[in-house]
Amino acid sequence: MTLSSEKSRKASYEAARLARLERALTVDPDDRKLRLQVSAAKKRADFAQQLFLESLSIDHDVIDYRIVQASQRYSLDGIAESLMSFQSALTAIYDSLTSGPKERANYSANVKETTRLGFGYSYPGSVGFVLTIQSQQDLFGGALDDTSAAIEQFFEIDNLNDAIVASRTLGLGAISEMYRWVRSNATHGNSIDLNWRHSRKGYSGRFIDLNKFQFLERLFAGAEEREVKSLSVEGILVGLDVQTKRFHFVQPGGDSYKGKLGNDFGGEPKEVPSRYIAEISIIETRTPATGKLSIEYELFGLSLIN
Incomplete structure (x- = not known):
C-alpha cells in the first residue's frame, strides 16, 4: 500500500x-459527552485529511x-x-x-x-x-x-x-x-x-x-444563437423549384448550396442549368445545450452570366 x-x-x-x-x-443534542466526542472526532478527521493532502506530491x-x-x-x-x-x-x-x-x-x-x-x-x-x-x-x-x-x-x-x-x-x-x-x-x-x-x-x-x-x-x-452572412458566388444553377421554393447551386470543383428561396426572391423562371452569380444568405444556428450547429442557405438573387 x-x-x-x-x-x-x-x-x-x-x-x-x-x-x-x-x-x-x-x-x-443535549448529550454533553457526545458533543465532546464529536469535537474530538472532527479534529482527528481534519488531521487525517491534512496528512492525506501532504502525502500527495506538490x-x-x-x-x-x-x-x-x-x-x-x-x-x-x-x-x-x-x-x-x-x-x-x-x-x-x-x-x-x-x-x-x-x-x-x-x-x-x-x-x-x-x-x-x-x-x-x-x-x-x-x-x-x-x-x-x-x-x-x-x-x-x-x-x-x-x-x-x-x-x-x-x-x-x-x-x-x-x-x-x-x-x-x-x-x-x-x-x-x-x-x-x-x-x-x-x-x-x-x-x-x-x-x-x-x-x-x-x-x-x-x-x-x-x-x-x-x-x-x-x-x-432555450438558448440559441443565429448568425446570418451574405455570400455572392459564381457558379451553376442546377435546380430551381418555385412551387416548393427550393434551389440547388454549385461551384464547379467547389462548394454546393441547397436550400430555400428567400422571401425577396422574385420567383421568375430561370434557365436551368446555366451559369449565374448567386446572392445567398448563410444562416448558422448554434444550440449550446446540444452542441448542435446547423447551417441553412437562402437564395435571394440571380444574375445571368452571358
Whole structure:
C-alpha cells in the first residue's frame, strides 16, 4: 500500500466516524459527552485529511466534491451521472482553454489523460468524494487553475446573453458538456459543494445550489444563437423549384448550396442549368445545450452570366 493510499484510507475512516457521531448528536443534542466526542472526532478527521493532502506530491490538485440532497434519497444513477458528467465537463473546459473553442466535444488521448480524475476517498454526511488530479506546474501556477476558474465563472451566468457569450468563448463542445453536468444535477435534485485545493494557489470553490442548476438548465435549453452572412458566388444553377421554393447551386470543383428561396426572391423562371452569380444568405444556428450547429442557405438573387 502506498503512503497516499494508506492516508486516504485513514481519512475515509475518520470522516465516516465523525459522520456517525454527528448523526447521533442530532438525535440527542443535549448529550454533553457526545458533543465532546464529536469535537474530538472532527479534529482527528481534519488531521487525517491534512496528512492525506501532504502525502500527495506538490503537482496534485485535490477536489472535494460533495453531493447534497434535501430529501437525502440518493440514487446510484444520480451519483454516477453527476460524477461522470463533471469529469466530462472538466475535460471539455480544459481542452477549450488550451486548444481553443471547438464545435464538437472530441479530445486527444493526452488531454483525456491530463484531466483524468483519481479517487482519493469518499465520506458520508451527504455523499462526498475526495478526488485527485495531477496538475503540471510552471512559474504562473498549476495547469488546471484556469480550468477551475472557468467552471466557477460559468455559474455567474444569469441571462440569455451571458449564455450566448459563453458558448462563443468556450465553444459549443465545451458548453454542451457543461450543460450535461447541469442537467444531470437538476434532474436528480442535487446541489454540489465543490471545493478545489490547488497545488500552488490555495483553495477555490463554491456551493452550487439545486436552484442554480435548474435555472441554468432552463436557460440553456432555450438558448440559441443565429448568425446570418451574405455570400455572392459564381457558379451553376442546377435546380430551381418555385412551387416548393427550393434551389440547388454549385461551384464547379467547389462548394454546393441547397436550400430555400428567400422571401425577396422574385420567383421568375430561370434557365436551368446555366451559369449565374448567386446572392445567398448563410444562416448558422448554434444550440449550446446540444452542441448542435446547423447551417441553412437562402437564395435571394440571380444574375445571368452571358
